[in-house]
Amino acid sequence: MKLLLTLTLFSGLALQVSATPISFDFADPKGVNTISFNLDGPLESISGTAKGVSGRVQFDPKAPENTTGTIDLDVSSLHVGNPRMKGHLHGPQWMDVAKHPDIQFKVARLNNVETTGNITSADIVGEITVKGVTRAVTAKTTLTYLKGKLKARMGPRGQDGDLLVIRTKFSIFRNDFGISAGQSNEKVANEIEISMSIAGQAPY
Amino acid sequence: MRNVIQKIGFYLALAGVIVWLIGGARKGFYVVTEEIPQFDPITEIEYSDTRSKFIPGIEFLFTGLIFGGSFCLISFLFSKPLIK
Numbered sequence: 001m002k003l004l005l006t007l008t009l010f011s012g013l014a015l016q017v018s019a020t021p022i023s024f025d026f027a028d029p030k031g032v033n034t035i036s037f038n039l040d041g042p043l044e045s046i047s048g049t050a051k052g053v054s055g056r057v058q059f060d061p062k063a064p065e066n067t068t069g070t071i072d073l074d075v076s077s078l079h080v081g082n083p084r085m086k087g088h089l090h091g092p093q094w095m096d097v098a099k100h101p102d103i104q105f106k107v108a109r110l111n112n113v114e115t116t117g118n119i120t121s122a123d124i125v126g127e128i129t130v131k132g133v134t135r136a137v138t139a140k141t142t143l144t145y146l147k148g149k150l151k152a153r154m155g156p157r158g159q160d161g162d163l164l165v166i167r168t169k170f171s172i173f174r175n176d177f178g179i180s181a182g183q184s185n186e187k188v189a190n191e192i193e194i195s196m197s198i199a200g201q202a203p204y
Numbered sequence: 205m206r207n208v209i210q211k212i213g214f215y216l217a218l219a220g221v222i223v224w225l226i227g228g229a230r231k232g233f234y235v236v237t238e239e240i241p242q243f244d245p246i247t248e249i250e251y252s253d254t255r256s257k258f259i260p261g262i263e264f265l266f267t268g269l270i271f272g273g274s275f276c277l278i279s280f281l282f283s284k285p286l287i288k
Contacts (some may be wrong), residue, residue: 032244034251044232049239049252079254081235082261146247153246165247199247 021060024164024200026053026071031154033198035073039189046085046188052077053198057107059164061145064120065113071166071198073103096131104129105137118145122170130177139170142170148199161203169195206282213275220268227260234261 026033033053039046052074059067075097080086090097106129110122124141127134143166150161173195175181180188224230238259239252 009216030244031253032242032247032251036252046232049254079237081237081239081259082233083236085233135209144247149246153244163247165249167249196253197249199249200245 006099021058021063021068022162022164022202023065024057024069024162024202026055026057026060026198026200028199028201030052035198036195037078038193038195039191041187041189041195043187046079046080048080048089050074050077050079055105057164057166057200059143059145061118061147064122064143065110067107067110067122067124067143069106069107071105071196073105075101075103093183095179100131102129110141110143111138118147119143120145128172130172132181133177135172135176137170137172139168141166141168143167150203153199153201159203161201164200164202165197166200167197168191206279209275209279209282213272213279217268217272218250220265220272222287223260223268224262224265227264229281230261232261235259240268247286 031051033051035050035053050073053071054074055069055071057067057069057071059069066156075095076090078089078095078097080089089095092098105126107124107126109125109126110120113120113122115121120143122143123138124139124196125138126136128137143164144166146163146165147198148160148164151158153163171191171193174188174192236256236258237254238257240255242251242253243249244251
């Protein structure tokens with residue numbers, strides 16, 4: 001009996017130690033996931049949004065520092081209100097959607113992790129690839145783990161599951177990614193401020 | 205004739221200013237969509253939905269003022285009205 005109890009305890013412990021991270025899918029059927037960008041230029045501030053978010057993030061609530069994954073953005077979903085500007089943005093001189101249809105953000109790990117309740121604050125360390133150019137990125141981020149909240153979000157016909165909300169803000173420079181590098185600086189800012197609030201779902 | 209052209213110029217400039225002000229005095233160029241703020245109560249994400257709406261930009265103000273100014277300048281090519 002003692003042996004059985006010990007074995008049960010050890011197997012339970014082993015299960016906890018080797019707990020696999022939860023894989024969250026960021027293709028949001030509710031259309032909430034939005035990445036917004038702002039270029040505060042000398043002539044005009046250009047703001048826009050992008051909704052074509054997809055990708056997967058592996059998150060372990062017991063070891064958030066091991067978070068990895070990839071967030072993809074469909075470049076054709078980049079939107080600004082002025083149709084002429086949007087045409088330029090998608091065109092070969094700027095984002096060149098035809099040749100570079102995706103922007104990819106790879107999460108390598110989290111540093112300086114602090115968890116309070118279901119909210120984890122950390123520095124997200126990864127790489128961003130824009131127009132085929134990859135650069136390292138570190139950004140302050142918060143991850144909110146919402147256990148069992150998927151059904152509440154998706155309605156009565158939705159599946160049971162968990163949600164993970166990632167919020168981050170960081171800047172990149174268009175000159176670093178060959179986005180009309182060194183050109184039109186008097187009209188369009190070099191710094192691109194990116195703000196991301198996205199939710200991923202993990203059905204049971 | 206001069207007075208008529210000056211009046212046309214004035215009304216063109218005024219129209220540019222009024223259209224721009226009614227449209228929300230936007231400092232950037234015109235847009236054809238508007239972002240409506242939304243809130244997802246479960247994830248507490250603030251996001252926006254895009255809907256079609258024409259909002260005139262600063263080019264409407266400038267176009268009105270330039271056309272208005274041009275009409276006023278052109279009016280000086282015509283002789284002054286005779287004072288009876």
